[in-house]
Amino acid sequence: MKCKVFRLRVDGEYQAEDEEHLNQFLEAVKVHQVHSAFVGAELNYWSVLIYYDEIVQEPVKDSINSALTSEIPLNSMQKKLFDILIKWRDTQAEYENLPAYVVCYNQWIREIVTMPVKTLEDFKKIKGFGERRIKKYGEQILKIMEVYQKIS
The missing domain is CATH 1.10.150.80 (HRDC domain)
Structure with a gap:
């Protein structure tokens, strides 16, 4: 099992981009556990820790x-x-x-x-x-x- 940390900035300028990176990652792995915490600093953000396993992608057979x-x-x-x-x-x-x-x-x-x-x-x-x-x-x-x- 692997782990990865994501930072989801609350600022509207970066929020969509950060969420998209997280969603791309989540689509490609098998998630076991998620922990998150809000960090209030100069730049407010959510820190998200994800425990996961990689999924081996097989070629798409239905296409x-x-x-x-x-x-x-x-x-x-x-x-x-x-x-x-x-x-x-x-x-x-x-x-x-x-x-x-x-x-x-x-x-x-x-x-x-x-x-x-x-x-x-x-x-x-x-x-x-x-x-x-x-x-x-x-x-x-x-x-x-x-x-x-x-x-x-």
Whole structure:
């Protein structure tokens, strides 16, 4: 069992962002216990301690695209782009202090490079890659893909 501490700032400017990080985390783990306390300081916040186990994500079987892309081998260009997007995802996760799978599952990245995704609308075809992720990461991913296509 692991534990992680979250700080949920009460200030409206940060509250939604902090709650979103916590919700992303909670969706990806099995929670055993939660403890919270309000901390009144210069910046009022809730301190939340979560005891959890990681959940190993299996490829989604009920999605035709997911099932097909998990079986299709990547060609050399797709593999290079996949590796670049994995590095981006890991860097983004570190920047946001999140587990990498909360930012983007490997399977989603695989689908992005095999479809391929060319517009923000294309992300909607990836099961689980919802509006929030499209808004938050879509432009970055498209820019990476655009630059990769120019240098390839």
